Amino acid sequence: MKHLITGIAVALIFFQALEPRPAQAAEPIPIVLGTATPGGGFELYGKVLAEEVNRADPGLKLIPRGTAGSEENLTLLESNNLDVALVASLPASEAFEGLNRNGPTPLTVITAIYPTFGAFAVRADSPAKTFSDLVGKRVAWGTESSGLTLLGRYVSNALGLDPDKDFDAVYLQKAGDGARMVASGELAAQWGGGIGWPNFTKIMNAGGRLVGFTEAQAQVIQTRYPFLQAMVIEPGSYPGQNEPLQTVGSFSFLLASTNLPNHVAYRLAKAIHQAQPQMALRLEQAKDTLPRNTFNAVRDMNRIHPGVRRYLGELGLR
Numbered sequence: 001m002k003h004l005i006t007g008i009a010v011a012l013i014f015f016q017a018l019e020p021r022p023a024q025a026a027e028p029i030p031i032v033l034g035t036a037t038p039g040g041g042f043e044l045y046g047k048v049l050a051e052e053v054n055r056a057d058p059g060l061k062l063i064p065r066g067t068a069g070s071e072e073n074l075t076l077l078e079s080n081n082l083d084v085a086l087v088a089s090l091p092a093s094e095a096f097e098g099l100n101r102n103g104p105t106p107l108t109v110i111t112a113i114y115p116t117f118g119a120f121a122v123r124a125d126s127p128a129k130t131f132s133d134l135v136g137k138r139v140a141w142g143t144e145s146s147g148l149t150l151l152g153r154y155v156s157n158a159l160g161l162d163p164d165k166d167f168d169a170v171y172l173q174k175a176g177d178g179a180r181m182v183a184s185g186e187l188a189a190q191w192g193g194g195i196g197w198p199n200f201t202k203i204m205n206a207g208g209r210l211v212g213f214t215e216a217q218a219q220v221i222q223t224r225y226p227f228l229q230a231m232v233i234e235p236g237s238y239p240g241q242n243e244p245l246q247t248v249g250s251f252s253f254l255l256a257s258t259n260l261p262n263h264v265a266y267r268l269a270k271a272i273h274q275a276q277p278q279m280a281l282r283l284e285q286a287k288d289t290l291p292r293n294t295f296n297a298v299r300d301m302n303r304i305h306p307g308v309r310r311y312l313g314e315l316g317l318r
Helices: 002-018 041-056 070-078 089-097 147-158 177-184 198-205 215-224 262-282 284-288 291-297 306-314
Strands: 029-034 060-065 084-087 108-117 119-122 138-143 168-172 189-192 209-211 229-233 245-256
Touching: 029 041, 029 070, 029 262, 041 060, 041 084, 041 262, 041 284, 060 262, 070 084, 070 089, 070 147, 070 245, 084 089, 089 147, 089 245, 108 147, 108 229, 108 262, 108 284, 108 291, 108 306, 119 177, 119 198, 138 147, 138 177, 147 189, 147 215, 147 245, 168 177, 177 189, 177 198, 189 198, 198 209, 215 229, 215 245, 245 291, 262 284, 262 306, 291 306
Parallel strands: 029 060, 029 084, 138 168, 138 189
Antiparallel strands: 084 245, 108 245, 119 189, 119 209, 229 245
16 A cells, blocks of 8 residues: 555656646846936936836836936947936937037937926025026036036026026035035025926925916027927916916937847837826826827937837827
């Protein structure tokens, strides 16, 4: 009997070994995402983007990594030390046009994320009403490599001003330091922009105001730099903002390195589209992260990643 039981056990083990086993799930594809410094809009957006994309497509693993901002993100992408990164509209435009660099960048667009407008935020007791009222005042332009800082340089130059000579300019180590410095009176204003920008939210929650441009100033800027469009930020876009804000701006992007495979870019674009409704519930600015905005914001379709172009084509955007 003992030998019979042993024989049955051996037979069971043998037949179990022959049974097909469920395939082991493949490891998610890691995609390293460059954001920016703590307290800025890109850090916040990147965190939400990663969480919702990973939820929409568990086969992808979008991993946010803090950086110094748009300019460093371009360098890290071009050296293939990041897979994708958030880059503000102006650094992206300069890179595509080959301005201040050795030729146009080979980087491509995954998605337009949201339009970035420019404005100052001031305390409630500030007398400033327009951009020009802050000439000669101590203002923070942002971090050295931020796209928002570059935007401040463009609009200043368009209006015949130098951001370093005509203002008492401050450049921050961390974007998030600006709101505290405005509240304490160390700064007359913080330059920044975009719906939902954390520094502006903090300043507005403390009773502050946003300071934009006159219509005439916006038209001068747009005439000098056509890629900067006149924008009106609707009332209620920030806490306590009761009046429309005249400003200028353009779309910022999620860009990809040349090493990002087509099939990964395709899946990422699709996952972002699927995740967008949930992202928009968490972030006001994510309401603009839409395929049609990518299609409309990029003037040259060759600047869109081939894998993304395939997905846009499936949506009827050609």
